[in-house]
Every structure is written in C-alpha cells, then in structure tokens.
Amino acid sequence: MAGKEIGVGLVSVGWMGKVHSRAYQALPVVYPELGVKPRLVIAADTAPDRIEYAKDVLGYEQGTLDYHEVLNHPDVDVVSICSPNFLHKEVAIAAAKAGKAFWLEKPAGRSLAETQDIAKAAKEAGVLSTIGFNYRNVPAIEHARKLIAEGRLGRIMNVRGVFFADYSSEPNGALSWRFKRDLAGSGVLGDLMGHLVDLAHYVLGPIEEVTALTHTVHTQRPIQQMGVGTHFDVVEGGEMGDVENEDYAAMLIRFGNDSNAAGAVGTLESSRVLVGPRARYALEIYGTEGSFVWDFERMNEFELTLTRRGEHLGYQRIMAGPGIGDFGSFQPGAGTSMGYDDLKIVEAKKFVSAILGKEQINSNINDAVASAAVLDAAEKSASDGAWHTLPKVESTTAARKAN
Numbered sequence: 356m357a358g359k360e361i362g363v364g365l366v367s368v369g370w371m372g373k374v375h376s377r378a379y380q381a382l383p384v385v386y387p388e389l390g391v392k393p394r395l396v397i398a399a400d401t402a403p404d405r406i407e408y409a410k411d412v413l414g415y416e417q418g419t420l421d422y423h424e425v426l427n428h429p430d431v432d433v434v435s436i437c438s439p440n441f442l443h444k445e446v447a448i449a450a451a452k453a454g455k456a457f458w459l460e461k462p463a464g465r466s467l468a469e470t471q472d473i474a475k476a477a478k479e480a481g482v483l484s485t486i487g488f489n490y491r492n493v494p495a496i497e498h499a500r501k502l503i504a505e506g507r508l509g510r511i512m513n514v515r516g517v518f519f520a521d522y523s524s525e526p527n528g529a530l531s532w533r534f535k536r537d538l539a540g541s542g543v544l545g546d547l548m549g550h551l552v553d554l555a556h557y558v559l560g561p562i563e564e565v566t567a568l569t570h571t572v573h574t575q576r577p578i579q580q581m582g583v584g585t586h587f588d589v590v591e592g593g594e595m596g597d598v599e600n601e602d603y604a605a606m607l608i609r610f611g612n613d614s615n616a617a618g619a620v621g622t623l624e625s626s627r628v629l630v631g632p633r634a635r636y637a638l639e640i641y642g643t644e645g646s647f648v649w650d651f652e653r654m655n656e657f658e659l660t661l662t663r664r665g666e667h668l669g670y671q672r673i674m675a676g677p678g679i680g681d682f683g684s685f686q687p688g689a690g691t692s693m694g695y696d697d698l699k700i701v702e703a704k705k706f707v708s709a710i711l712g713k714e715q716i717n718s719n720i721n722d723a724v725a726s727a728a729v730l731d732a733a734e735k736s737a738s739d740g741a742w743h744t745l746p747k748v749e750s751t752t753a754a755r756k757a758n
C-alpha cells in the first residue's frame with residue numbers, strides 16, 4: 356500500500372545534501388510504520404554538475420540554480436537546507452515565509468542574532484523546524500539521557516566533552532568556506548562545538564555559565580573554490596588565503612538549577628586540526644553513583660558503571676542493541692553496527708513524525724538558539740576573559756522529559 360506522499364525540496368547538494376536525500380529515501384524501509392513515501396521533487400545548487408548529480412543519481416525530478424524555485428514549488432512540503440552557513444538565515448526565513456517546514460543544518464545561523472532571526476520567522480509563520488544535531492540520535496546517548504533523568508548516576512558532579520576532528524590537520528588542507536567569517540561565522544565553535552553544546556543540553560540540561568578560550572593554529576591555507584571537493588581535501592601548491600576563524604576552542608561550564616546536573620561543572624573542547632583523533636566526539640559524565648563514557652569513533656558501544664561498591668567496580672563495556680534508542684529499527688541484534696548516515700535517518704523520522712502531527716522530539720530552532728547563545732558567550736569570553744551568564748531559552752526540545 357502506498358504511503359502518504361511528502362514532497363522534498365533540497366537546497367545545496369554537497370555532503371549534507373546527499374545525506375539528507377538518502378535519509379528521506381530510507382524512511383519507508385527503516386520506518387514502515389510511519390506510512391510515508393518521500394518524493395524527491397527539486398534540488399538547487401549553484402554548481403551545475405551537482406544539480407545533474409541530484410537528478411541522475413539521487414533521483415530528484417528537477418534541478419535549479421535558484422533555491423527560490425525550491426521554496427516556491429507547489430509539490431514541496433519540506434525543505435532541507437544544506438547550504439554553507441552564510442545562506443542559512445536567508446533560505447530558512449524565505450522557507451518559513453513560503454510556509455514550508457524546514458530541516459536546517461547546524462549551525463542554524465552564523466551568529467546568535469541570525470539564529471534568533473530564524474527562530475522569530477519560524478514562530479511567526481507557524482512552521483515546524485528541525486536542526487541537524489544528529490548526535491542526539493545515537494542509541495548510547497539516548498540511553499545516557501534516560502539513566503541520568505532517572506537519577507541512576509546519582510548527583511552529576513562533572514562532565515567532560517570533546518569534539519576532536521582531524522579534517523584540517525594537514526596544513527595544506529583546503530581553505531573551504533568553513534574558514535571564512537562571512538561564509539561560516541565562527542570556526543570550530545559553530546562547526547563542532549555547537550553539536551557538543553547541544554548534546555550537553557540534551558543529556559543534562561541547560562548550561563548556565565561559560566568562560567572560554569580560542570586559538571588558531573594554521574593561519575593560512577590554499578584556497579578552494581565553492582562547490583568543488585570537500586573540506587577534507589588537501590591542495591598542493593595552490594594560492595594561499597587567510598584563515599579567519601578559530602581552529603580550537605575550550606570552555607569551562609556550569610549547569611543551572613533547572614538541569615539534571617544542577618551545580619555540576621565541566622569542560623568542553625573542540626578542535627579541527629588534531630593529528631590522531633579522526634572524529635573523536637566523546638562525552639564523559641561523572642555522577643556520585645556512576646559514570647557514562649561514549650565516543651563516536653566507537654558509536655555503537657559505551658562504558659557504564661552504576662555502582663561504587665561490590666564486585667562490579669569500574670566500567671562495563673556495553674554494545675548498543677535493540678531496546679536502546681532507535682537501534683532496533685536498523686538491526687535485529689546488538690553488534691551489527693549502525694553508522695553516521697543512520698543518525699540522519701532517525702533525524703528524518705523524527706522530523707516527518709512531527710510534521711504528521713506527533714509530538715516533536717527532534718531538535719527545533721529554539722535548541723539552535725540555546726546552542727548559539729553558548730557559542731556567542733564563548734566568543735565574548737575568549738576576547739574579554741570573563742565568565743558569561745546565559746539567558747534561559749524557552750520551548751527547546753532538549754527540555755522534554757526523557758522516556
């Protein structure tokens with residue numbers, strides 16, 4: 356039986372454009388109970404070969420150089436915004452005005468102010484939004500959130516998070532749009548730290564205070580044209596240009612009383628230039644009765660201890676399996692691992708479920724505002740050396756009760 360058709364429009368056919376498209380396509384297979392049949396209607400990019408790719412390989416019916424055609428297409432119900440950061444505000448506000456629900460990649464805006472503008476437009480238009488905070492969908496993370504909400508780790512004392520990547524560890528790594536202020540906004544703060552802040556908000560609750568420092572290691576890189584290659588590329592002998600944002604950021608944080616970690620403190624660190632970690636996106640949470648440790652490089656397992664007495668002292672290594680998060684929708688047994696793209700399928704499922712009228716459990720634009728507020732305070736602190744208190748952000752889905 357054919358499911359309910361959902362018309363998909365895509366803005367930008369880069370890495371994330373492909374991943375979003377595959378996620379929609381997978382929905383009828385992974386989540387047949389949703390009863391939806393996504394239809395890839397139209398994709399936009401300014402690189403003509405990527406438009407051809409969208410049609411010939413991804414299966415979009417139409418392609419265009421002008422993203423407005425995506426937003427104005429009558430058959431488009433949802434829009435995936437996978438463009439470089441400088442276009443996010445413009446496209447998301449235009450999508451809201453066109454009455455289209457949007458799935459916007461992180462960071463939502465290049466700054467807190469841009470993110471707030473998108474939130475205002477989405478609220479005024481009454482359209483549903485979701486943000487690409489995909490690490491929320493890791494089964495181990497969902498499990499940690501539940502354990503902490505149930506008090507199984509006791510009182511949370513401290514948290515240690517790192518989002519360490521090596522995509523620009525090579526000094527001749529391409530100067531993609533990610534390194535330019537006008538195109539990206541901040542550097543590793545918006546690119547990786549924003550994910551980590553959202554994870555902290557999702558698993559533990561709102562961060563209340565922050566102080567930070569930032570550092571740029573490689574100040575020049577070979578220029579890469581927009582729409583060519585990826586940010587992992589190494590360019591030998593090219594014309595050099597200036598890196599305009601930070602390679603590394605570290606924050607000290609305190610959690611507020613309205614979190615599940617009231618009074619807890621922690622450190623969050625991000626780098627895009629390390630040699631060694633490939634995608635070490637790790638969260639360690641230490642409570643008075645137990646601890647949880649997870650690292651994306653071994654996404655399907657986590658270490659847990661729930662006692663400080665008796666024979667089970669220290670960590671046990673647990674493989675995620677059916678019954679933990681959405682694992683069971685992908686594989687029938689533990690040990691047959693999920694991958695990064697699967698997190699996007701879970702994200703697409705939650706987005707489409709909310710569009711169909713179910714409770715929104717995915718991140719929304721207010722979660723992006725909460726994350727951007729921390730990043731904005733971190734940038735200010737890196738320049739003035741002070742602690743900054745964060746405003747309370749209403750209507751986030753991170754504040755939703757764990758179940």
Ligand SMILES: NC(=O)c1ccc[n+]([C@@H]2O[C@H](COP(=O)([O-])OP(=O)(O)OC[C@H]3O[C@@H](n4cnc5c(N)ncnc54)[C@H](O)[C@@H]3O)[C@@H](O)[C@H]2O)c1
Pocket residue numbers: 366367368369370371372399400401402405420422437438439440442460461462487488489546581582583584585586
């Ligand atoms: N959630 C995650 O884990 C994750 C991972 C990677 C990237 N991202 C985010 O996704 C977004 C895209 O990143 P990416 O790595 O896919 O980038 P990318 O460089 O691979 O692709 C960007 C695409 O945008 C196109 N583009 C440029 N100007 C355009 C315009 N005016 N109209 C339409 N298209 C235009 C380019 O031609 C290119 O095809 C960024 O905001 C990034 O931060 C999120």
